[in-house]
Amino acid sequence: MPQDEDDEITASEITPKEVYLNRREFMAASAAAAAAAAFPELSGAESHGNTPLKIEKRSDYAEKEPPTTYKDAAGYNNFYEFSTGKEDVAALSKDLRVRPWTVSLEGLIKKPKVYDIDSLIKMFPLEERIYRMRCVEGWSMVIPWVGFALDGLIKLSEPDSKAKFVEFTTLHDPAQMPGQRREVLQWPYVEGLRLDEALHPLTILSMGMYGETLPNQNGAPLRLVVPWKYGFKSIKSIVKIRLTEQMPITSWMQAGPSEYGFYANVNPEVDHPRWSQARERRVGEFMKRKTLMFNGYAGQVASLYSGMDLRKNF
Ligand code: MTE
Numbered sequence: 001m002p003q004d005e006d007d008e009i010t011a012s013e014i015t016p017k018e019v020y021l022n023r024r025e026f027m028a029a030s031a032a033a034a035a036a037a038a039f040p041e042l043s044g045a046e047s048h049g050n051t052p053l054k055i056e057k058r059s060d061y062a063e064k065e066p067p068t069t070y071k072d073a074a075g076y077n078n079f080y081e082f083s084t085g086k087e088d089v090a091a092l093s094k095d096l097r098v099r100p101w102t103v104s105l106e107g108l109i110k111k112p113k114v115y116d117i118d119s120l121i122k123m124f125p126l127e128e129r130i131y132r133m134r135c136v137e138g139w140s141m142v143i144p145w146v147g148f149a150l151d152g153l154i155k156l157s158e159p160d161s162k163a164k165f166v167e168f169t170t171l172h173d174p175a176q177m178p179g180q181r182r183e184v185l186q187w188p189y190v191e192g193l194r195l196d197e198a199l200h201p202l203t204i205l206s207m208g209m210y211g212e213t214l215p216n217q218n219g220a221p222l223r224l225v226v227p228w229k230y231g232f233k234s235i236k237s238i239v240k241i242r243l244t245e246q247m248p249i250t251s252w253m254q255a256g257p258s259e260y261g262f263y264a265n266v267n268p269e270v271d272h273p274r275w276s277q278a279r280e281r282r283v284g285e286f287m288k289r290k291t292l293m294f295n296g297y298a299g300q301v302a303s304l305y306s307g308m309d310l311r312k313n314f
Pocket of ligand 1: 073076077078079080081134135136170189217218219230231232233234235236237
């Protein structure tokens with residue numbers, strides 16, 4: 001029987017009562033978590049031990065779907081600077097020093113500047129954006145990020161007319177980041193966007209999630225979030241943003257050029273050479289679901305790629 005034909009009556013008839021009751025409790029808990037994540041200031045959302053952030057702007061970008069639990073979002077992470085084991089990252093990153101921290105804006109801009117993280121965070125009103133996130137490995141989450149659109153910061157730096165790309169770089173500090181003592185990737189981690197992608201209103205810099213500052217394992221103190229691309233584009237713990245004329249060589253392109261392209265747009269029709277990208281598993285759910293073109297954001301971003309062969313520009 002297809003999953004979505006399952007309803008409460010059938011479930012109570014065919015499922016042992018204890019399991020069924022647990023499922024109902026689970027669903028009630030998920031709904032409460034979703035409401036708390038979406039409106040932390042209204043519902044008195046539970047604290048997760050990070051500093052609460054003041055959300056100043058209601059967002060137009062909120063998924064209707066319930067967010068992934070905080071436990072999963074902060075406990076199942078890709079952050080190779082610490083470990084390739086997703087469940088090890090939280091413990092290994094807990095002592096990362098995220099203050100003082102600076103982010104350098106440089107390259108083909110008229111106003112290069114080194115920003116202190118706290119002054120940077122105060123420059124733009126904070127907004128909550130509930131985004132679907134799809135990892136290239138086939139799992140996905142729904143995360144209530146806190147941040148602001150990247151375009152404001154880029155425009156403030158006054159890009160030269162030659163600037164075509166934006167390159168982002170993560171902190172390089174093997175003393176604090178044990179994964180950087182091994183050559184799993186070329187360090188520091190580098191990612192990149194075309195300038196028009198970086199200026200797209202969906203692209204944000206995030207310093208928080210679930211109403212609080214980012215836990216280290218999710219990329220504190222500042223990370224990129226690009227919801228229509230595979231998760232690896234959303235680079236963590238950024239120290240440098242550089243505008244360039246040439247397309248940046250990203251860490252993943254360098255590691256496996258036939259597997260990881262520069263664009264990395266979520267595309268169920270273009271398989272990874274070693275696995276299909278047609279379906280995904282939401283962390284916390286059992287059944288897989290269909291992956292959507294551009295991760296469901298086609299209406300907003302498809303025009304950025306009109307006329308491009310998305311099989312070649314994967
Ligand atoms: N950024 C850095 N610096 N190092 C990484 O290993 N992993 C990427 C991305 N950003 C990664 C990174 C990958 S593969 C994914 S799926 C997301 O971070 C995971 O983000 P999350 O842990 O907040 O879910």
